[in-house]
Amino acid sequence: MEMGEAKSSVSWLNVAIATCMIILAGAEIGIIYLDVAVFNIIAHLAFLTLVPLLMPHFSLREWALTTLAGLMVLGLLIKDGDAINIISALNRAAFFGAFIYLVTLLKNAAQSSGSVLALGQYMTRQPSGRRYYSLAFGGHIMGVLLNFGAISLLTPLIQRGVRASGQSVERQAVDEQRQISGLLRGFSWMILWSPTALTQAVLFTSFAGVQTGVVMLLGISASLVMIFVGRALDLLLWRSLPAVASQSRPTFPKTSGIRFATICGLLIAATYLVLILADVSAAVALMLVAPIIMVAWIFEQNLKAAPSLAVTATLRRLKVIFVDETKDPALSAFVLGAAGFIGEAGARLAPVAQVAEVLNISQMPVWLFLVSLPVLITICGQIALSPILVVVFLAAVINELPMLPANPNLIVFALGAGWALSMSASPNASATLLISAITNIAPTTLTWRWNGLYALVCFVLFAISFYVLSLGFAS
Numbered sequence: 001m002e003m004g005e006a007k008s009s010v011s012w013l014n015v016a017i018a019t020c021m022i023i024l025a026g027a028e029i030g031i032i033y034l035d036v037a038v039f040n041i042i043a044h045l046a047f048l049t050l051v052p053l054l055m056p057h058f059s060l061r062e063w064a065l066t067t068l069a070g071l072m073v074l075g076l077l078i079k080d081g082d083a084i085n086i087i088s089a090l091n092r093a094a095f096f097g098a099f100i101y102l103v104t105l106l107k108n109a110a111q112s113s114g115s116v117l118a119l120g121q122y123m124t125r126q127p128s129g130r131r132y133y134s135l136a137f138g139g140h141i142m143g144v145l146l147n148f149g150a151i152s153l154l155t156p157l158i159q160r161g162v163r164a165s166g167q168s169v170e171r172q173a174v175d176e177q178r179q180i181s182g183l184l185r186g187f188s189w190m191i192l193w194s195p196t197a198l199t200q201a202v203l204f205t206s207f208a209g210v211q212t213g214v215v216m217l218l219g220i221s222a223s224l225v226m227i228f229v230g231r232a233l234d235l236l237l238w239r240s241l242p243a244v245a246s247q248s249r250p251t252f253p254k255t256s257g258i259r260f261a262t263i264c265g266l267l268i269a270a271t272y273l274v275l276i277l278a279d280v281s282a283a284v285a286l287m288l289v290a291p292i293i294m295v296a297w298i299f300e301q302n303l304k305a306a307p308s309l310a311v312t313a314t315l316r317r318l319k320v321i322f323v324d325e326t327k328d329p330a331l332s333a334f335v336l337g338a339a340g341f342i343g344e345a346g347a348r349l350a351p352v353a354q355v356a357e358v359l360n361i362s363q364m365p366v367w368l369f370l371v372s373l374p375v376l377i378t379i380c381g382q383i384a385l386s387p388i389l390v391v392v393f394l395a396a397v398i399n400e401l402p403m404l405p406a407n408p409n410l411i412v413f414a415l416g417a418g419w420a421l422s423m424s425a426s427p428n429a430s431a432t433l434l435i436s437a438i439t440n441i442a443p444t445t446l447t448w449r450w451n452g453l454y455a456l457v458c459f460v461l462f463a464i465s466f467y468v469l470s471l472g473f474a475s
Contacts, residue, residue, distance in 0.1 A: 017053050018326040020046045028098035043094040065338040072345035089344040097337035099201045102287045107149035108321045109297035115256035124157040125250045136186030136227045143190040155438045181450050185230040188423030192416045193219030195282035199416050204281045206395040207408040214409045343392025352400040366406045366470040371463045374418030381426025387419045407473040417462050425455035
């Protein structure tokens with residue numbers, strides 16, 4: 001009887017959490033596309049209701065964020081005497097929570113796709129000379145659809161392939177380091193330009209006058225350069241390593257490639273159709289498109305497996321996604337929303353004018369200001385402050401200045417660069433923690449030992465590019 005009651009309570013808790021998440025996501029869609037004010041209140045209530053519902057699942061991270069958010073509320077009430085800035089920060093929190101929830105729905109369909117699995121196996125079975133590019137570019141591109149699901153898919157395949165290689169234990173350790181580093185390096189730069197990355201939702205909605213095409217072009221260009229730099233550094237560091245016997249190249253799974261390319265094409269086409277028709281950013285358009293593509297993709301998979309049962313199987317899978325497995329997506333939504341709230345509220349509490357005066361930001365060279373942003377994000381990442389919290393805080397602080405210290409496109413690019421750099425430089429970055437959990441390799445090993453030099457080289461290249469771009473955008 002007690003076990004039945006426990007199952008029942010868990011089930012009802014899942015239903016309550018799922019209901020909150022669906023209401024939150026629906027309200028944010030209503031705010032964006034219908035511009036109805038009452039949806040703001042609904043979104044705030046849904047996000048706040050998540051807190052007591054998720055508390056049984058809180059870890060130290062969630063408790064710390066909740067406590068800090070509470071202190072921010074108290075500070076704003078004392079400073080302002082009203083709730084205007086609290087409501088503004090809640091707007092940010094609700095939007096971030098809904099964004100990450102809706103966009104990461106895609107990974108549910110991707111993770112159950114045989115085509116995605118076949119492509120992942122193809123990438124990890126490449127001969128050693130091609131494997132770095134395969135994993136770096138594969139992780140980069142797959143990250144657009146799977147987000148952190150790309151890490152979850154490819155990391156176990158890497159370990160499985162390394163252990164089945166028949167090489168010595170020492171050589172296996174080297175191969176594991178090179179392949180996981182290649183995956184991490186390639187994946188991290190995806191957030192510079194991908195419309196599915198949270199960076200776009202954070203940064204494109206933080207500054208007026210940002211040109212999506214310009215920032216995406218800068219992001220894609222930087223991603224390509226940094227991936228090639230990673231390969232050059234990989235070859236330099238392991239140049240004395242004995243070559244292994246040549247391996248046969250696996251056959252490219254054409255059917256899987258076509259299916260995956262079709263999904264990517266539909267996602268891009270639908271996103272930009274909404275972007276044009278509704279005049280919103282690509283990240284915001286994706287919030288509407290992602291759930292539709294997910295449902296269609298899952299239906300296609302079931303239709304292929306058993307046509308007569310496709311509808312029933314799809315509905316059963318959707319129930320699992322939206323109700324049975326709702327805890328982890330809801331926790332992610334809460335964490336990102338809370339980080340957004342803290343960043344926004346912290347900027348309202350910070351003595352921005354005094355800090356700007358002390359640092360003499362108005363007289364600071366543009367390139368130096370841009371370089372300082374990745375430095376601050378990376379340093380904060382070493383003391384367990386998440387990139388999103390720091391980036392939201394910095395974006396809000398910069399907007400409080402009397403005048404932007406640089407072109408908004410360059411500010412967004414610099415903040416994105418700092419965010420991406422934290423993936424290979426900070427032991428507390430989400431991708432690093434996920435790989436560490438899968439492989440049992442310490443986060444400090446993945447970052448400081450394996451990728452510290454790479455992060456430093458990338459930072460130097462970014463510093464040079466900021467100087468050149470500051471001259472170009474000034475002319």
